[in-house]
Amino acid sequence: MExxxxxxxxxxxxxxxxxxVTSRKMLRSVIYLLFVLCGVAGIxxxxxxxxxxxxxxxVYAGGIIVLIIFSVLLVHHIEMQLExxxxxxxxxxxxxxxxGLGIFLTxxxxxxxxxxxxxxxxxxxxxxxxxxxxxxxxxxxxFEVISVLLLAAMIGAIIIAKGAKLTGKNDKAL
Amino acid sequence: MIPGISIYEILTITxxxxxxxxxxxxxxxxxxxxxxxxxxxxxxSVINFVIINKYLYPDMLQGVLFSLFIIAVAAAETxxxxxxxxxxxxxxxxxxxxDVETMKY
Numbered sequence: 001m002e003x004x005x006x007x008x009x010x011x012x013x014x015x016x017x018x019x020x021v022t023s024r025k026m027l028r029s030v031i032y033l034l035f036v037l038c039g040v041a042g043i044x045x046x047x048x049x050x051x052x053x054x055x056x057x058x059v060y061a062g063g064i065i066v067l068i069i070f071s072v073l074l075v076h077h078i079e080m081q082l083e084x085x086x087x088x089x090x091x092x093x094x095x096x097x098x099x100g101l102g103i104f105l106t107x108x109x110x111x112x113x114x115x116x117x118x119x120x121x122x123x124x125x126x127x128x129x130x131x132x133x134x135x136x137x138x139x140x141x142x143f144e145v146i147s148v149l150l151l152a153a154m155i156g157a158i159i160i161a162k163g164a165k166l167t168g169k170n171d172k173a174l
Numbered sequence: 175m176i177p178g179i180s181i182y183e184i185l186t187i188t189x190x191x192x193x194x195x196x197x198x199x200x201x202x203x204x205x206x207x208x209x210x211x212x213x214x215x216x217x218x219s220v221i222n223f224v225i226i227n228k229y230l231y232p233d234m235l236q237g238v239l240f241s242l243f244i245i246a247v248a249a250a251e252t253x254x255x256x257x258x259x260x261x262x263x264x265x266x267x268x269x270x271x272x273d274v275e276t277m278k279y
Contacts, residue, residue, distance in 0.1 A: 002176050002177050002178055002179065003178045003179060006176055006179050006183075010183075010187045013187065013191060014187070014190055014191070014194070017190075017191055017194040017195070017214055018194055020198070020210060020214070021194055021195070021197055021198030021201070021202065021207075021210070021211055021214070022198075026204070026206065026207070029207060029210060030206075030210065033210050033213060033214070036191075036214065036217070037213075037217065040217050040220075040221060043184070043221060044224065046176050047175060047176055047224070047225070047228050048228075049224060049228070049238060051238075052224060052238060052241060052242070055242065055245060056245070059245055059246075059249055060213075060217075060245070063249060064213065064248070064249060064252045067252055067253065067256050068206065068209065068210065068252070068256065070256070071206060071256045071259055071260060072206055074260060074263070075206070075259065075260065075263045075269050076206075076269075082202075082203070082204055082207065083203045083204070083270065084201070084203070085201040085202075085203065089201065090201055093197055093200045093201050094197060097193040097194075097196055097197045098193075100193055100196070101189055101190065101193045104189040104192075104193075105186060105189060108182060108185045108186070108189070109182060113181050113182075113229065113230060114230060115175075115180070115181055115229050115230065116229070116230065116231070116232055117175070118175060118232040119175070120232050120233075122235065122238065126235060127235060127238060127239070127242075130235045130239060131239060131242075139239050142239075142243060146243055146246045146247070149246075149247070149250055150246060150249070150250055153250035153251075153253055153254050154250075154253065156254060156257075157253045157254050157256070157257035158257070160254070160257040160258055160261050161257035161260050161261055
C-alpha cells in the first residue's frame, strides 16, 4: 500500500515539476509548483514527520505560493506568453542536467547506507524540547538568530517595496 | 521509514527534482520563474535532510531541525525577492532578466 502511494506521489511530483519549469503561462507554472509542494508534504506524512508536513503545507503551500501569485498578478498580464530560451540552449542545458543527474545517481547507488530499521514516531514535543534546549546539541541559538533574521527580512521587504515613496518624502523634508 | 521503500528510491526522486530545478534556473528568462526554480531546488535539499535523518539516524532530530531552519530562510528569501521584483517593476516596468542591467558591470 505504501509503495503505491509513494510511487504515485513521486510520479505527480516529477511530472508537475517538469510542467512547472516548461509551462509558458506564468500563473499555471505557479499552480504546478503548488502541486509539487503538496507532494513533498505527502512524503513527510509517509515517513511520519507530521509536524514537518504541517509546516510544509502552511509555510510553502499557504504562504510562499500566495506571495508568488500576488507578485505574478501585480506585474503580469495573465494571458501573456513567456519568452523561452533558444532550442539549442535548452538542449544543452538538458544534456548538462542529465549528465549531472547520472553522476549523482551513480554516486548514490555505489554508496552503502547503514539503514537502521525502525518505526519510531517523532512527536512535536520532542522537536520543541530539542529546539529550545540550551544543553549540548540544543538549538536555542540558531532559533533566536532565525527569528531576528525573519524580522530583518520582513522590515527589509517593506522598505524595498515602498522605496520610491519614502525617498520622495525625505527629499521634501530636507 | 516507509515500509517497502529503500533510501535509494527517495534519493533518486530528490535528485531528479533538484536537476529539474537547475534546468529551470538556467533556461528561464523571467525573474519570477527563476524564483520558482529556486524553490524546487530548496525543497529537494530539504527532503534529503529529512530522509537521511529518518533512515540512517532515527534517534537524532538534527535533520528535522535543519530542515525547519531551511524552510524559514527560504520564506525570508522569497519575501525579499518578491519585494525586489515589485520594486524593479516600478522602476523599469519589466521583470525580464535581460532588462535588469542597472547594477551590471
